[in-house]
Amino acid sequence: MAATATGIYHRSYRSELALRHTQAEYARLTLAAAVVVAVPFVATPYWQTVANQIGIAVVGAIGLNILTGYTGQISLGQGGFLAVGAYTSAILVERLGAPTLVGVVAAILMTAAVGAFFGLPALRLKGLYLAIATLASQFIILYAVRNWEFVTGGVQALVVGTPTLFGFELNTDFRWYWVILACAAAATVAGTNLFRTGLGRAFMAIRDQDIAAEAVGVNTVTYKVLAFAVSSGFVGLAGALTAHWTTIVTWERFTLDVSILYLAMIIVGGLGSVSGSIYGAVFMIVVPAWITQVAQDLRGQLSFLARELPAIQLGVFGLIIILFLIFEPRGLARIWHRMKDYVRLWPFRY
Amino acid sequence: MLASPHQQGAQHGCRRAVITRAYRHDLNGSHLEPGAPQLEVDRVSLTFGGVRALDDVSLDVVQGEIHAIIGPNGAGKTSLLNCISGLYRPDGGRIILHGGDADHSLARARPSRIARWGVARSFQNIELFRHLSVLDNLLLGRHVHMRHRLLPSLWYWGSARRQEIAQRDLVEEVIDLLEIQAHRHKPVGSLAYGIQKRVELGRALAMQPAVLLLDEPMAGMNVEEKEDMARYVLDVNELAGVTVVLIEHDMEVVMDISRRVSVLDFGLLIASGPPDAVRQDEKVLEAYLGQEHTA
Ligand SMILES: Nc1ncnc2c1ncn2[C@@H]1O[C@H](COP(=O)(O)OP(=O)(O)OP(=O)(O)O)[C@@H](O)[C@H]1O
Numbered sequence: 355m356a357a358t359a360t361g362i363y364h365r366s367y368r369s370e371l372a373l374r375h376t377q378a379e380y381a382r383l384t385l386a387a388a389v390v391v392a393v394p395f396v397a398t399p400y401w402q403t404v405a406n407q408i409g410i411a412v413v414g415a416i417g418l419n420i421l422t423g424y425t426g427q428i429s430l431g432q433g434g435f436l437a438v439g440a441y442t443s444a445i446l447v448e449r450l451g452a453p454t455l456v457g458v459v460a461a462i463l464m465t466a467a468v469g470a471f472f473g474l475p476a477l478r479l480k481g482l483y484l485a486i487a488t489l490a491s492q493f494i495i496l497y498a499v500r501n502w503e504f505v506t507g508g509v510q511a512l513v514v515g516t517p518t519l520f521g522f523e524l525n526t527d528f529r530w531y532w533v534i535l536a537c538a539a540a541a542t543v544a545g546t547n548l549f550r551t552g553l554g555r556a557f558m559a560i561r562d563q564d565i566a567a568e569a570v571g572v573n574t575v576t577y578k579v580l581a582f583a584v585s586s587g588f589v590g591l592a593g594a595l596t597a598h599w600t601t602i603v604t605w606e607r608f609t610l611d612v613s614i615l616y617l618a619m620i621i622v623g624g625l626g627s628v629s630g631s632i633y634g635a636v637f638m639i640v641v642p643a644w645i646t647q648v649a650q651d652l653r654g655q656l657s658f659l660a661r662e663l664p665a666i667q668l669g670v671f672g673l674i675i676i677l678f679l680i681f682e683p684r685g686l687a688r689i690w691h692r693m694k695d696y697v698r699l700w701p702f703r704y
Numbered sequence: 705m706l707a708s709p710h711q712q713g714a715q716h717g718c719r720r721a722v723i724t725r726a727y728r729h730d731l732n733g734s735h736l737e738p739g740a741p742q743l744e745v746d747r748v749s750l751t752f753g754g755v756r757a758l759d760d761v762s763l764d765v766v767q768g769e770i771h772a773i774i775g776p777n778g779a780g781k782t783s784l785l786n787c788i789s790g791l792y793r794p795d796g797g798r799i800i801l802h803g804g805d806a807d808h809s810l811a812r813a814r815p816s817r818i819a820r821w822g823v824a825r826s827f828q829n830i831e832l833f834r835h836l837s838v839l840d841n842l843l844l845g846r847h848v849h850m851r852h853r854l855l856p857s858l859w860y861w862g863s864a865r866r867q868e869i870a871q872r873d874l875v876e877e878v879i880d881l882l883e884i885q886a887h888r889h890k891p892v893g894s895l896a897y898g899i900q901k902r903v904e905l906g907r908a909l910a911m912q913p914a915v916l917l918l919d920e921p922m923a924g925m926n927v928e929e930k931e932d933m934a935r936y937v938l939d940v941n942e943l944a945g946v947t948v949v950l951i952e953h954d955m956e957v958v959m960d961i962s963r964r965v966s967v968l969d970f971g972l973l974i975a976s977g978p979p980d981a982v983r984q985d986e987k988v989l990e991a992y993l994g995q996e997h998t999a
């Protein structure tokens with residue numbers, strides 16, 4: 355990290371505060387943009403679907419990282435918050451005839467409010483105890499979804515019509531890709547900006563030393579609740595996108611495994627890193643998709659493999675998380691940093 | 705490199721005859737005249753189970769002075785600081801911070817509220833934001849002077865960006881004062897102990913406090929580092945005019961730099977006054993000798 359900053363001198367605070375400084379950084383950004391734009395033109399339908407899943411996961415993972423990675427408040431309620439976003443938007447659009455955009459914005463606000471409410475235990479609890487409290491929120495929300503039939507449709511799936519945007523009917527994965535990409539890009543920019551300003555800095559202060567944070571004037575009550583709200587706002591957007599893209603909302607999509615999958619994303623990608631959230635989302639969606647594909651290709655010869663697929667996926671997941679926790683707790687983002695430094699400083703390694 | 709803040713600062717500084725160094729920013733947050741009562745601790749008591757950590761302690765801190773608090777280990781010095789900054793709730797007594805227009809009652813107020821009123825502090829065991837850079841730590845010292853609005857922060861447009869740049873200016877002044885330029889961008893967790901102590905002083909100073917509470921800022925340092933730190937504390941007090949409450953074990957330093965010394969022993973205030981008077985005080989000698997005998 356230090357190495358990338360040496361040798362660059364700034365003439366104003368403003369230029370120093372810019373996100374990118376070197377040509378290499380601009381070149382990498384351009385390359386990444388080119389790849390992202392090229393994906394839907396070269397991907398098979400299967401991978402096109404996977405790409406859309408990744409985009410939504412990026413939004414959700416950035417949201418969770420704001421709370422867990424940056425503010426230090428662990429949450430196992432991600433699945434529940436995704437459900438709040440998905441059902442809010444679906445119900446508003448499908449039952450009350452609201453425009454999709456209104457539904458999505460309402461989903462963001464509603465999930466932020468619900469997240470803030472379920473964040474209240476964080477004012478008293480830390481670490482594992484908070485994990486268990488947020489776990490409770492996961493179960494409470496899903497219980498409400500399953501039993502509040504009159505509003506949510508209960509265990510029955512809620513079907514949503516395909517929306518139109520600027521005259522285009524969003525009825526293909528290819529069209530959806532651009533909508534999801536725009537949302538993921540917006541989430542990335544917003545997440546990055548947040549931690550360039552005093553607001554995000556207050557979140558990180560709470561993570562590092564909450565007593566000192568109070569002593570410099572950060573009201574930890576307000577800011578913890580705010581962190582839950584902001585984080586959940588992103589998650590609500592991810593939930594709403596899921597609802598309208600898949601056009602079917604069921605509670606089974608938002609179970610505890612989803613919460614754990616998202617935690618795995620930010621651990622593998624890098625806690626407290628926006629780019630890490632992206633790497634983690636890509637990794638944790640692509641690996642199982644790839645395992646599935648391989649297993650399907652092998653179905654003829656090795657049928658037991660296909661049968662054991664869910665178990666294999668879980669095993670691989672668990673292994674990956676454990677390996678990262680042991681060998682690189684700062685995740686893929688850190689590995690990527692080290693690679694950049696290595697290349698930049700080569701052949702002077704030390 | 706960054707333009708030195710002092711180039712423009714020189715013209716401002718000329719108007720203030722007493723200071724030798726040009727400041728662009730006034731680091732003193734108090735609106736009181738030097739010599740006015742700034743902080744009033746009135747019959748404060750605090751118990752932990754059976755332990756009386758503070759027993760009817762009263763003392764006055766005067767604007768513009770360095771007020772030292774000394775005493776043997778476990779005397780209640782840190783507890784007193786914690787009561788003033790709101791981390792502990794005293795069982796009884798009042799703590800009043802005098803402001804320009806209003807007085808604030810500190811006992812039982814939220815620490816973040818007290819910080820907003822102008823009380824800054826450092827901790828006996830460094831409590832920095834470990835993963836953040838020196839700059840970010842100092843910028844957090846500016847927290848109460850900034851507006852934190854969600855949407856501008858997410859966009860980083862207009863007000864949010866202007867504010868970051870404006871606050872950076874004052875922080876750079878603190879960085880210059882404490883001579884930590886070389887460490888600006890490093891995560892504080894990676895810095896040497898002595899530098900971390902300095903950063904912690906800087907974070908408190910960036911708050912432009914009315915009262916600066918320092919809990920053993922020189923503990924664990926070698927002679928040279930101690931001298932440096934003593935000079936910084938003096939600078940902050942004499943040049944910037946900040947009122948300082950200082951807990952310190954090193955008697956020489958205490959007698960050298962403080963205007964007034966209060967002595968705690970087993971939660972009781974046993975003496976308070978100018979260093980020379982306190983040095984001669986019977987009870988103080990006894991407390992310290994007694995400690996040496998048992999030690
Ligand atoms: N949080 C706490 N819980 C229980 N007892 C405490 C607590 N804080 C302080 N005490 C007790 O209060 C008394 C005063 O402690 P304090 O830390 O204020 O002393 P001190 O003068 O700062 O000592 P030192 O010079 O060692 O820092 C001690 O007996 C200590 O054990």
Ligand SMILES: [Mg+2]
Nearest residue numbers: 781782783828
């Ligand atoms: Mg102490």
